[in-house]
Amino acid sequence: MADTNIDIITKLINCFKSPRYLFAISLISGILLFSPEYIINSLGIQLFISKYRIWIGIGFLISFGFWITDISVILLKKRKLKSKVKFKISEREERLENLTYEEKKILSYYIDYQTRTQRLSYSNGVVNELIYYKILYRSSNIINMDFKISYNIQPWAWNYLNKHPELLQVNPNYSVGGYL
Incomplete structure (x- = not known):
């Protein structure tokens, strides 16, 4: 009971x-x-x-x-x-304020051409770093003959970089290996 x-x-x-x-x-x-x-x-x-x-x-x-x-x-x-x-x-905005030359080159394409998609090498470490920080994301899983995949820029990063295009300014005298 x-x-x-x-x-x-x-x-x-x-x-x-x-x-x-x-x-x-x-x-x-x-x-x-x-x-x-x-x-x-x-x-x-x-x-x-x-x-x-x-x-x-x-x-x-x-x-x-x-x-x-x-x-x-x-x-x-x-x-x-x-x-x-x-x-x-x-934290992510701070990351955008401390971009490397290679990261600036990749991200400036989105802002310069006002596009949200870019085809990049899926094996590129710089691209993978930008994905890790949620700045870019893979928008397609289709790999073409040139081993490139479409990557989109995150909306928050798009807005922030459009408001602060000076973050993408690069030193014109600096050169880097062309694996982008």
Whole structure:
């Protein structure tokens, strides 16, 4: 018999884990506790409330506490996620401010020609580095005879580099091996 009672209580707790159920319990018990007497009398529940007031109050406090806790946890998770995303964006923008010559050459093509797609060698380490930092992404898996694949620039990088084209300025006297 004791196990049956525990099972029932466990099922009830699991049923009311959702914040919306907790809110409903808090709302109903709050109305029962704090409504003016004329409303309680018109509903005909004055005897019920006077007999079970302590249990209604405990139910109100527990459900309200859990509901507030659940909402707080949800809000904190959202805030943490937003902060994490903001950090990642600033980290990526910082990466764009410290590009190598080869990276500038690849990215300047997108901005100079106002295109979001460029065919590059799939074995190029510089391209793979830009993919790693989520600046570029592979937009096709088709490899042609020249061993090149289409790569697109990420929208955030496109917007940032269009706002800051000076980041792509290269020293004209610098030369590099032509494996791009």
